[in-house]
Amino acid sequence: MITIDHISKWYGKFQVLADCSTGIERGEVVVVCGPSGSGKSTLIKCVNGLEPVQEGAIRVNDVAVTDAGTNMARLRSQIGMVFQHFELYPHMSVLNNICLAQEKVLNRSREEARAKARSLLQRIDLSDQADKYPGQLSGGQQQRVAIARALAMDPIAMLFDEPTSALDPEMINEVLDVMVELATEGMTMMVVTHEMGFARKVADRVIFMDEGRIVEDAPTEEFFNTPRSDRAQAFLAKILQH
């Protein structure tokens, strides 16, 4: 469903992504990990065209993200994205956060959008917070709202960029639970995270990045049991200590 074909990207002279290729099938869950600065966020932002690439091509459902003529708004509306720092709209209530793109992009009626928002809030157990503002919620609650906001668009795939790394430890699980549920329901997911427990539980494949390259791309079991590169081994050793 998502094909990443030999992409390279530079910031000025600095190469962030070097000849990265991989693919994600429908219903597959792929975890991306790697040391800080290795290009994970950049890679995931290229998938929905938030960042342009200089070489290579990305296709989502056979639509070329990297083509100039592509209707990016339409394409992005089909791919949900969740950020490290939630990025909820601070001046809108939780309900309106979930309604905005439904109304403005999908042209749903106000009632339709609200009904959808309410059913999603119920699902993430936040029905009673609908009229609050993001700043009045805990980090974990905000991130669940952000997931609901993305799901409201009925996406064909979801991208997560370190969704739990800005959270206090006691809130990590409430967010991971929602993500695990999504994964088991068959959502196509690309998840940048260092939560190896999550990876073991639901990931089909793990991608390990270092210095802008995809160093390992292996089925989950294989990645944890027999990582092929020294880099990945060192990284795993460090992460699994905690």
Place this chain on the structure above:
Amino acid sequence: MVALAAWVIAFAVGSVVGVARTVPNRLVRTLATTYVELFRNIPLLVQMFLWYFVLPELMPVEVGRWMKRDMPNPEFSSAVLCLGFYTASRVAEQVRAGIESLSIGLSHAGYASGLTTSQVYRYVLLPISYRLIVPPMTSEFLTIFKNSSLALTIGLLELTAQSQQISEYTFNSFEAYTAATVIYVVIALSTTVLMHLLESRLRIPGFISKDER
């Protein structure tokens, strides 16, 4: 009057130019930056003379003649345009600063959900920025009042100028200037109070800006 009319121009033009300084398109950005640098750095007094004396000369002959002879109240129009476009450059800076104080992730969130650039500005960036810049805008608004006294140089009798005239006619200069001062102070205070009300009405519950994080 001069100040109010000029403020309308300043706010409208300033908002457009301020936004233009933050958009992805480089040409638009450069044009907006040039505008701001030009209008902000030429002394206001010089701009006043340029609008009043030089602009009619630069226009096609017909228009220039009309501006000099038949245009009703040319001092007023020149003063309003001059103050308006000058203050617009300052307003633009505030708008730009407001938008840039928001995290890039917020616009990413908008784009990622399929919003277009103009929708991201309209529904996300601008509503937040305008709330953040209420205080600096208050001071711009007060400054435009003070600056409007410069219009006297092109013969427009605005508050200070009027009191000067009254004092010359009546020799009651103390009273005349006191009255003018009182009027300025009343305008300043009521503006400040109003803007404070506006600010608290628009306050977003639980929101802290990026700088405070």
